[in-house]
Amino acid sequence: MNFIAPTPDAPAALTPIPALSDNYIWMVQKNGHAIVVDPGDADPVLDRLAQGLILEAILITHHHHDHVGGVQALHQRTGARVYGPRHENIPVRDVPLEEGDIVDLPGTGLQFQILDIPGHTAGHIAYAGRLDAGQIAVFCGDTLFAAGCGRLFEGTPAQMYDSLGKIGSLPPDTLVCCAHEYTAANIRWALQVEPTNAALQARAQDTARLRAQGLPTVPSRLGLELQTNPFLRTGHPDVRAAASQHAATPLNTPQAVFAGLREWKNNFK
Numbered sequence: 001m002n003f004i005a006p007t008p009d010a011p012a013a014l015t016p017i018p019a020l021s022d023n024y025i026w027m028v029q030k031n032g033h034a035i036v037v038d039p040g041d042a043d044p045v046l047d048r049l050a051q052g053l054i055l056e057a058i059l060i061t062h063h064h065h066d067h068v069g070g071v072q073a074l075h076q077r078t079g080a081r082v083y084g085p086r087h088e089n090i091p092v093r094d095v096p097l098e099e100g101d102i103v104d105l106p107g108t109g110l111q112f113q114i115l116d117i118p119g120h121t122a123g124h125i126a127y128a129g130r131l132d133a134g135q136i137a138v139f140c141g142d143t144l145f146a147a148g149c150g151r152l153f154e155g156t157p158a159q160m161y162d163s164l165g166k167i168g169s170l171p172p173d174t175l176v177c178c179a180h181e182y183t184a185a186n187i188r189w190a191l192q193v194e195p196t197n198a199a200l201q202a203r204a205q206d207t208a209r210l211r212a213q214g215l216p217t218v219p220s221r222l223g224l225e226l227q228t229n230p231f232l233r234t235g236h237p238d239v240r241a242a243a244s245q246h247a248a249t250p251l252n253t254p255q256a257v258f259a260g261l262r263e264w265k266n267n268f269k
């Protein structure tokens, strides 16, 4: 993929806005203009906009209420355009999107490419693009989480495996902007899968420190996910062995390992 860098007049600021119980609404702001991703609630966004920001666009990854609950109110108050997956029902959507589409956002100069990433929901999409000359970010909703992945509500393990593979093939320094603070619980489970993974052990400590200070653990770097997220490590012999042992049957393909891991995590307390 080629990612066009936005105009270099001011660096873009990326902020996870905490919302509802454990959601993040991502905001990117540049030159006094802003976009938000998955506003499950309008109020925390309106608070930020009160600092004098103009909301240009509302980007939606999938139809779940904790991602779209604030769309109507924000659209009404600001007139911002609403972008969302073509194959899902999104409130007041102006621009339907699917893989291959490229979105140019006025005001911020940001440009995003759309990836179809079904699995959590049937029409889930991701937005990938440069925040500035050096930094790529992906807004992946409830598909890839820090040290985890979304549940399969509408898709198959094979679909989710392919979707994670698409995200996993972005450059390793890509910022992974997921929509929930699930990292600590995900790491507790990941340590069951790979108890001797040193990068994962270090991540557990970093995460505990951040959460003790009430700070977000995201965005993460894709490279760290590739080192520590079991769902992106289905080809690793240790992960395959652990998943096979847990399933009490040999899992011989990365897809089968993924399905085994997802089932394991579903039942992990």
Ligand SMILES: [Zn+2]
Binding pocket: 062, 064, 120, 142
């Ligand atoms: Zn969801």
